[in-house]
Amino acid sequence: MSVRLHALLTLCLTFTQGGCTYFNNHWGEWNDSQLQPTIQKLMKGYNRYLRPNFNGGPVEIGMSLDIASIDAVSEINMDYTATIFLRQRWRDSRLVFPGNESVSVDGRLVSLLWIPDTFIPDSKRSFLHDVTVENRLIRIFSNGTVLYALRITATIACNMDLTKYPMDRQVCTLQLESWGYNLQDVVFYWTRGNDSVKGLDILRLAQYSVESYYTSVSEAVYETGQYPKLVLHFALRRNVLFFILETYVPSILLVVLSWVSFWISQSSVPARTCIGVTTVLTMTTLMMGARTSLPNANCFIKAIDVYLGICFTFIFGALVEYAYAHFYTVKHHTIEDLHRELRRELNEYNWNGSILSSTQPNRSVETFPPAEEPADRQADSGARSDAGAEEPASSGGAGGLQSVKDASRRVASVFVVENPHDIDRRARTVFPAAFLVINVLYWLYYLFL
Structure with missing residues (x-):
């Protein structure tokens, strides 16, 4: 009985191992057959350390932006925080494959491909979103065009003129440059001009409203050379x-x-x-x-x-x-x-004087000047009038001085x-x-x- 039980268990284990081996081999063959024409074949002989057209002209990289939000505009730090969707397109002849379809690749395979070294020069802090995985998108088209998109939140400097605060209008920029590739290696361009930027028209901010925006293409000149540069200009009007x-x-x-x-x-x-x-x-x-x-x-x-x-x-x-x-x-x-x-006091004095005059009627007090005094005063006044008449004739500037004095008296009288x-x-x-x-x-x- 024990011998038969042992033989039955051995037979079951043999069938089980064989079944597992069969299914494992079948899954592996199915994986290889599906990945062979897209990834493994395209990556055969591919060197991600060399840019496309390495021995030819520069790589043309088209860019577009979606502004998801502008979270905060700080006057103290003179910066703003924005979440953007950055999309970059370029053509890599090493990734051409037959057909008219495109292949979406897992973002974690970005390490297998060459990608531009784009950065934001005015960024103070930035990070790439990674919930639930890193927010990257890689799509390869049959003609070798690569679409690379990612979601970034960055705090970017903005020089502000606060002279008219809070009736001010601030013009901020978002710049994109190449870190290591100069103009002989890489050329940047906006894919659709001003239409390459989306989201600013419907953006709602707490204190600002987006008044206008436009894009431009320029060059960044450093000691190490000239580098491609794209700039987004947008004006914010404070409410x-x-x-x-x-x-x-x-x-x-x-x-x-x-x-x-x-x-x-x-x-x-x-x-x-x-x-x-x-x-x-x-x-x-x-x-x-x-x-x-x-x-x-x-x-x-x-x-x-x-x-x-x-x-x-x-x-x-x-x-x-x-x-x-x-x-x-x-x-x-x-x-x-x-x-x-x-x-x-004057009333008291007059009252006392009247009492004294009533009690001493025989005492007389001289209250008038001598009779000759009016004549002297008349003569004196006549002399003064003659002198006053002769004074303007002798001095022409005395009248102007007198007018200045009169004007100053009138001004002083106001106060x-x-x-x-x-x-x-x-x-x-x-x-x-x-x-x-x-x-x-x-x-x-x-x-x-």
Whole structure:
């Protein structure tokens, strides 16, 4: 019984091994028969270290871009982060095969082929997406044309002019160059001109809108030679509505709030001082908040800095106006008190004098000058009038000097305050009118010039 069981097990193992061997050999033959005309045959004698047309002219490489997204535009670092689909096409005569079909190759086989050494010269950081595998595409056409596509996210430098921030317009570029092959080896060109770039028309950004874009072909000149270069230029217009709601409108409201003090009595010192100090501190906080998203150390005087400076000047001017008005109010009260005191003393003196005159009627007091004095005064005044008549004749420049003195007196009289309450009345008109005029000039300059 045991002998029969042993023989049965041996027979089963023999059939099993034979079946496995048969299927393994059949799978291997099927693999070889399918891969032979495409990969193994094309790779036979292929040297990926030599470019196509190695002994001939340069390789012409056509490029096209799809802009998937522009994630962030940073004014502090002066760069932008973009995700792009880069497609490159070139013809390699070593990869020609019969037929009119194309072969899509696994992206992991890119190490078997020659590919251009394209790079982004202004890139600060970049990486190739690799989920779930590296995002590469290789497609070989029957005439030897190779399509190589990949998805890249790169942070690219962009020199910005922030003079008109936030009404600015920035022109950024995306450059593509060859790292090691010069113009004798490789030539770059856009496959369809401006139509080679897709995605910018439908792109939606948080603070910007794409105004225009165009492509160009140029050369990069370095110490080691001249290299091919493709450039994508695109203009970004900043959306100013966000800044109007966040910065400009609060600034205007603070300026208007500072004018409320012009309608408050000058005797209410705590109320007017509180409004002035509160608006100044709030404006200072608003100015600091507007600078958080901007470079700290730069030579730009931005449009928003100019406007916030104007608003701060008006708010501070309202506080100074109250100090000026309060000073003249105190001075006016002091003069009135002095006049009142003098009138009181004069009344007391007159009252005492009348009492003395009534008690001493026989005492006389000489209050008039001698009779000869009027004649002397008339003679003196006549002499002065004659001298005054002769003075213009003798000196022609005295009249001009007198006119200058009169003009200076008129100018000085403007600043002489007779009634301190007139300061607030004038401020109610001067401050809003000046602020309106400056706003018109500001918006005309930064929006249309």
